[in-house]
């Protein structure tokens with residue numbers, strides 16, 4: 494598990510391209526028969542990917558957590574962005590097709606991941622946050638999610654937000670998680686951009702081709718920077734940073750948040766007059 498520290502916006506404005514990428518970009522999450530994990534000190538969020546091809550993979554605590562199991566003091570959200578696969582937790586087995594979500598509550602045994610077809614491996618993206626009580630583990634399909642339609646084709650940002658783990662959906666201690674799908678011809682996400690001082694966020698991009706890129710925008714609203722992002726890469730967004738972007742085509746992204754509250758609407762839209 495790679496460890497990353499928190500950063501201060503006063504320092505971040507002096508970062509060059511490499512440093513920005515080292516701190517905020519998670520460039521490799523889906524590697525065959527591996528579980529990739531990044532522990533960020535920003536709200537202690539763990540971002541990970543599991544890509545089982547020829548073997549079953551187990552998510553274990555490892556040394557960094559000093560815990561008896563990964564979920565001893567944590568909760569976990571999993572969304573599959575690949576072929577269908579299985580998540581085994583104790584004597585329960587959950588089948589996850591593309592874009593289905595599984596919430597695992599505190600206290601669950603170490604989950605194992607497998608693919609139904611090694612030619613079309615499952616790609617389990619996951620985000621975990623500290624948890625202080627048990628909530629039931631729940632699988633949700635896209636139909637179970639709360640769908641919010643936003644944007645328009647005129648502004649190249651027609652998209653649908655699917656909220657899975659959130660205040661009015663699957664309950665959790667602090668994790669809020671879902672995904673957004675852009676319509677064909679729409680390339681902009683989360684514009685006008687916003688910040689939320691009470692929560693950090695992680696964006697994970699998917700449904701991009703090899704030759705596609707998203708110019709992910711970050712930074713304080715009056716000190717914006719960009720990170721060039723490929724398919725299946727993620728970007729950490731501290732609470733002081735905007736998180737937005739434009740791609741070379743339409744795409745999807747999984748967003749996950751942790752922090753002080755779970756109020757999705759507790760965000761501050763950027764006044765475009767102060768946006769630089």
Ligand SMILES: O=C[C@H](O)[C@@H](O)CC(=O)C(=O)O
Pocket residue numbers: 652654672673682683684689694736748757760
């Ligand atoms: O705080 C909320 C998150 O940034 C995302 O849910 C926003 C988003 O998916 C979108 O505008 O498309």
Ligand SMILES: [Zn+2]
Pocket residue numbers: 687688689694736760
């Ligand atoms: Zn946000």
